[in-house]
Amino acid sequence: MFRYASDQSLFLDVAPAHANLDALAQIPGVVNLHPAYQSILIVFNPLITTHEVLQQSAAAASSVTPKNPKHHEIPITYNGPDLAAVARFHSLSQERVIELHAAGAYTVAFLGFVPGFAYLTGLPAALHTPRLPTPRKEVLAGSLGIAGDQTGIYPLATPGGWQLIGHTPLELFNAANTPMSLLQPGDHIKFIAV
Amino acid sequence: MTIVVQSPGMFTTVQDLGRPGHGIHGVSRAGAADPLALRIGNRILGNDDSAAALEMTLLGGAFTFPEGAQIALTGARPASLPGYECIEVQRGQTLRIGPLESGARCYLCVRGGIDAPLVAGSASTHVLSGLGGQALRKGDILAVKNSANQLASKAIPSELKTYSRLLRVTRGPQASEFDEAVFYDNEYTISPDSNRMGLRLEGPPVPCPQQGRMITEGVPLGAIQIPANGQAIILFVDQQTTGGYPKIANVITADIPSTAQLRPRDHVRFRLVTNEEAQTVLRRQEQLLNQL
Numbered sequence: 246m247f248r249y250a251s252d253q254s255l256f257l258d259v260a261p262a263h264a265n266l267d268a269l270a271q272i273p274g275v276v277n278l279h280p281a282y283q284s285i286l287i288v289f290n291p292l293i294t295t296h297e298v299l300q301q302s303a304a305a306a307s308s309v310t311p312k313n314p315k316h317h318e319i320p321i322t323y324n325g326p327d328l329a330a331v332a333r334f335h336s337l338s339q340e341r342v343i344e345l346h347a348a349g350a351y352t353v354a355f356l357g358f359v360p361g362f363a364y365l366t367g368l369p370a371a372l373h374t375p376r377l378p379t380p381r382k383e384v385l386a387g388s389l390g391i392a393g394d395q396t397g398i399y400p401l402a403t404p405g406g407w408q409l410i411g412h413t414p415l416e417l418f419n420a421a422n423t424p425m426s427l428l429q430p431g432d433h434i435k436f437i438a439v
Numbered sequence: 440m441t442i443v444v445q446s447p448g449m450f451t452t453v454q455d456l457g458r459p460g461h462g463i464h465g466v467s468r469a470g471a472a473d474p475l476a477l478r479i480g481n482r483i484l485g486n487d488d489s490a491a492a493l494e495m496t497l498l499g500g501a502f503t504f505p506e507g508a509q510i511a512l513t514g515a516r517p518a519s520l521p522g523y524e525c526i527e528v529q530r531g532q533t534l535r536i537g538p539l540e541s542g543a544r545c546y547l548c549v550r551g552g553i554d555a556p557l558v559a560g561s562a563s564t565h566v567l568s569g570l571g572g573q574a575l576r577k578g579d580i581l582a583v584k585n586s587a588n589q590l591a592s593k594a595i596p597s598e599l600k601t602y603s604r605l606l607r608v609t610r611g612p613q614a615s616e617f618d619e620a621v622f623y624d625n626e627y628t629i630s631p632d633s634n635r636m637g638l639r640l641e642g643p644p645v646p647c648p649q650q651g652r653m654i655t656e657g658v659p660l661g662a663i664q665i666p667a668n669g670q671a672i673i674l675f676v677d678q679q680t681t682g683g684y685p686k687i688a689n690v691i692t693a694d695i696p697s698t699a700q701l702r703p704r705d706h707v708r709f710r711l712v713t714n715e716e717a718q719t720v721l722r723r724q725e726q727l728l729n730q731l
Contacts, residue, residue, distance in 0.1 A: 248612055249609075249610075249714070250611075250612055250657075250659050250662075250689065250723070251609060251611075251659040251661060251662065251689035251692075252609055252689070252690075252691050252692050252717035252718060253660070253692050254657075254659040256612065256656065256657070266463055270460065270463070276459040276460060277459045277460055277461075277462040277468060278462050278463050279461075279462040279463075279657025279659075279680040279681060280657065281654070281655050281656040281657050281681045282654050282655055282656075283654055283656070284654075284656045284657065285657065286462075286656065286657025286658070286659060288459070288462070288659060288660075289639075291692060291717075291718055291721060292721065292722065292725055293720075298716070320469060320669065325536065354463035354679075355681065356463065356464050357465045357655070357657075357679060357680045357681030358465060358679055358680075358681065359462055359465055359567060359568055359679070360461075360465045360466040360467075360568045360570065361464060361465055362465050365656075389591055401568055401569070403567065403568075409528070418464070420451065420466075420558045420559050420570055424464065425461065425464045425466065425559065426464040426465070430464075431461070
């Protein structure tokens, strides 16, 4: 269940949606959590706690029921610069790509890469598409992309290699908001084509 | 009080001890690359450890202090000014820091600390996301907080001012997938293509047969990941919170300051230590700091 990561961190091998992240964050000495698909990296202050003490308290905290996930409906204009290429790759019409993507039921696995970037699971197999061979130097904030079996929205303008199929006007990340990110691990997402 | 940026130097940012606790939102901790140097500078001036300062990289800037100030320069040594002591800057005086002689990063700490807006509890600049703003530019004006705190008068032990190019590491979570001897027996060169997100190493490649089979997971500060080309990258303070490359080793917390001071084309080696050794070294460093 636990793996050593560094002298100030360890992995709890549990999917974030099945753990109580609030409870983990409140353990004395814990300074940060980096959730991913199947694990949570727990970063701690080694002057305050140890790997051994933390394993006991983290096991107890992760057995607490996580809070109920939220449901979000995200409006998307399916007009991304790679929509035609994605359709060609799968020998589908652009309309069918949009239909399939908007019909999917998605779950936030975790947030990573840049602030507010939610990695979503649930992309229909018919839409799994490799990344761009060369990443773009700048992707517009709000761009909806596909990479392999993943789909997600760029919350900020950053470089990126995902195939862009659409765009949302929603603000996904704002450091002045509480919480800063609209989407949280475990949340359910439905995309609405507009 | 204010500081006017006449010239920012090569790459100068406002940094404090960063914004931990937001990894769950994909937010990098950021903060001083050499937190030890920042804390010492702040203690010399009677500031809180977390007071914001300027982190200068390789080439320091020129700064005017219209109302004067008390400052301390810590970390890498500038050629023309003394380090690790309080410097009285006169009203209207311009300090020209110039090239750094030893190490890559010098902290310009000011009594009271730099008064920059806090984003998620920190003034630290994270360039990739724009949290905390961007690198300093000519003409920027920074506010400085007032302070009535006493200056520290103790000498700084040399152990806290000495950096090493032999980095101590503990085994990484995927270490057993590598031929670790290649990594520990060879010397590596810091690539000029290194920054606060990561330090790229050039040298004998470390092959990893399991490449591409890993599920993306969280990455700790100082993680040494090996991509498909076998050339290691040390993930640093502006790192992404997650990554999919296998990690052979992890720089110990006490050697993060030495990592921050590596310059492009410096040669570096790695020595494996146990977690217990890593903790002992860190406690020793903290004890020395707490005597200031």
